[in-house]
Amino acid sequence: MPRILRINTRTKDFKFEELGDYAGLGGRALTSRLINNEVPGDCHPLSASNKLVWAAGVLANSGAANSGRISCGAKSPLTKGIKESNSGGQFAQVLPRLDILAVVFEDKPEADSGFSIVEIYSDKVVFKDASSIVGKDNYEAHEELKKVYGDKAVTALAGPAGEQCLAASTIQFSDPHKNPARSAGRGGMGAVMGSKKVKAVVLDPEASGRGKPADPEKFKAARKRWTDILMGHPVTSEGLPAYGTAILVNIINEAGALPTKNFRYGRFDKVSEISGEKIAEVIESRKGKTKEGCHTGCVIQCSQRYNDKNGDYLTSGFEYETVWGFGANCLISEIDDIATMDRICDEKGIDTIEMGCTMAVAMDGGVLPWGDGKAGIELLKKVGSNDPMGRIIGNGTDFAGQAFGVDRLPTVKGQGLPAYDPRSVKGVGVTYATTPMGGDHTAGYAVATNILKVGGDVDPLSKEGQVELSKNLQIATAAIDALGLCLFVAFAVLDTEDAVQCICDLVSANHGIEFTAEDFIALGVNTLKDELEFNAKAGFNKSDDQLPRFFSEEKLEPHDTIWDYSVEDLQAAKV
């Protein structure tokens, strides 16, 4: 039976608990319910009252394709609301092998306490002194841990940014390729980890075995159908594997929705230098890999191995949003500079989307020149160092805006907006404005239906239908996140009639329960309700459900569209 492991970071006590009231939940449904139940809405995110929850999904370690995502939840230091930050990597595959569904880090040590490495076993938790890796970048720290725990060590790391409790810091999870390259990126989960003085978590290197489904035959059939569904859709079987998520660079630029120069234009004149096609060409010429999974069991393989000019590994998980953030949004067109920035973000433990927005704001503030990749690299290297500039940059877009006196800040609920201009993809704008997560595309990816024409066709430039679209996607996404599935399965699910039923069959067969399409929807709705309830306790109200005014004041080329929703219009997107 999977359990919840609670770890008191002050007393170093731990206990394994039955799921109890949390039975039936997993992933984001579990992190959000627990945060809503147990964390005071008005607490400071870095205080002892906050909790950091990591939860594997309902389908974790079942062997179903793409079911290995991990949800990290807490009150966010960035948004000051509830957060679920979702990552790939091996952690959620291996954690259930210890009969643990979720880990909850509670309380916090005294201010002068040192950092710990926390070892998790099926029957105990051991705190080790982390002095040997404190202050180290993530790759070096992970190498040190591999020396102790073996080459396949499954780790989670707070980088130098997380140690300093910077609001844009990530938690980095190790991937199947032995690198700490997968990020729970958004919302500063690394800062919460840092506030609790946890530098690293390592899972028992001896953990092994796959979960046994309650109904093996039914599960096997559902699992096969599930893989067929994913492999039967062009986005998940062709587009993403070929070019990774960066396939979107050209598509979104063509749609006039690639935010350029801090969201001033919808197209970037040097787009061909940063496109997915260009990246694939560079990767191949340097004998990297264009296809790689972020966790065992992934059949989509949208990650890659990007080598530098010498053919040495530079980065992976080099996403569209990162390419956009440092590229078009900062007018940087040298792809190696952008890849280097991606690596630095993984090294320091800092969110690439937030950094893309932050750097553009710093450029607006005159801190560095537009388009200067080398200056951008130097700026990012300061994050996690003793240079106070690093503390400014590492706290994200709004923070840098205040530091540099910039008033044009593309954020919602304190979180920097991702790579789709909401004036040209209005459906995703509705998601940015209304998701409890703050400015976030993954919470209801209406780009799919607006631009890629997956799951229907809703005109991206028109107001019509977007609120309903966003709401439905927000519900489905919350359910997918609860199950531990990769969000990219949604492309296939939206276009395949029996996909939701297939997911339900997987859950039913795995757990020996009756899980229906209604249960799937309820899982999503209830998760959102928990999140909205927490945010209300944290002081949010509907005036927080809106984009910054400049989107309504400045027309976006090439379509000359503005953001034209009132707060009242948007309320219907919330459950």
Next chain:
Amino acid sequence: MPRILRINTRTKDFKFEELGDYAGLGGRALTSRLINNEVPGDCHPLSASNKLVWAAGVLANSGAANSGRISCGAKSPLTKGIKESNSGGQFAQVLPRLDILAVVFEDKPEADSGFSIVEIYSDKVVFKDASSIVGKDNYEAHEELKKVYGDKAVTALAGPAGEQCLAASTIQFSDPHKNPARSAGRGGMGAVMGSKKVKAVVLDPEASGRGKPADPEKFKAARKRWTDILMGHPVTSEGLPAYGTAILVNIINEAGALPTKNFRYGRFDKVSEISGEKIAEVIESRKGKTKEGCHTGCVIQCSQRYNDKNGDYLTSGFEYETVWGFGANCLISEIDDIATMDRICDEKGIDTIEMGCTMAVAMDGGVLPWGDGKAGIELLKKVGSNDPMGRIIGNGTDFAGQAFGVDRLPTVKGQGLPAYDPRSVKGVGVTYATTPMGGDHTAGYAVATNILKVGGDVDPLSKEGQVELSKNLQIATAAIDALGLCLFVAFAVLDTEDAVQCICDLVSANHGIEFTAEDFIALGVNTLKDELEFNAKAGFNKSDDQLPRFFSEEKLEPHDTIWDYSVEDLQAAKV
């Protein structure tokens, strides 16, 4: 007839307008009504949509004692709500001599525009290039202006902090002693001035003459009675003139309410080294002055001239809150260090209360050692410089807390709390929590009734009666601020039966209207209603009306009291 002068800082156009709908208002009533009417609640405080309003009071230039305060209003870069920041100095005395009651700075220049010196005359506004004083500290800049506009130049300055749009920056107004030593300190009004690229404002050096009351005889009689009232109360005739506001150091320490070491204790063991009595002794030994007015017509004379060890002028307007902020709150006991920090704050244009809280948070974050005055001086000198540390410090308490990962932040609505621990002076705690201004003592100074036993006697440690007390004081204060009166008149007003009637007589006789005690209350109530309405549009809700959780979690020595009000308890303090 007094007029409103509107200055467009982008086009450099100006117009003089009749008061129109704003007739009958002045000071804070005018700034808050205008901001509520004309500034969108959801705009960024540094954007073109924000307005900066300076208004003299209803009794400005009438010759009534202590009627020369100026109100500065805007959407605050610090609190993100409405702000009235109140200052002494000569500005509000002289502005009405140009037949101008208020100045409104609108719009903002392009990002690459230079700063201007704005000259105001009775019939025109002239923009001059400010290059010669840009980047200069306030005393030097004011000296430069005196060379051009004469020794008695009446100026308002954005210091280096305001130029950088830092959220804790002040506007410095020149005093009768030819120094830019009076601050509109709270809420970052200097940043709004800086965002509009106004470095300095200078009033026509030829402006002269006092306003003529509509009923000279009645006014003369009321004016005499008004002076007698102020001179008849021990606080305004003895305590404040003898020791300045620093008379409170010993009193509040004795009451166990002097926040010490970032609000950890209620008493400071080295209090005798920073007391008002000690300061008076130092001033006298160095041939400074213990009594000075901040504006012409002040009969209370709570300011001073504090000389350094060589007998040279160091600072004035050296307030209790400043002595507390850098003193007890940072454990600094060297009074010359504290006086030097006061001067640096006036030089850089930065709020001493916010800096006292910020520095203690920086000490909690390990940035500098507790009690180290010399390190504090060096830290403050960075504000307004190119050092990014200066941008962190200059943005105030919450900002520094986020930069340094400190979760124990004594702020309400983003503004650092002043020098009275709310656990031991619960009445002022109610004001901190509920005033639309954010953490502020002047908005409803219940310390008077809780500790000084002025206007009654309400036990400072008991919950009873505090909400009603704070509400009544908030209303009276808003009215006093609207009239342009110094808040310190309230001590005498609260204890003198005919004082409100005397104020009403002053207004009636000056303007030839019938102004009653009901009108006085209505002026206060309507001002607060404007402010609450604006804050609601800016997204505030009742969850913002509360102190940080640590006040409810940590008992305060020596009385072992906690903050024990629910948000619901507190709502009745709002009009």
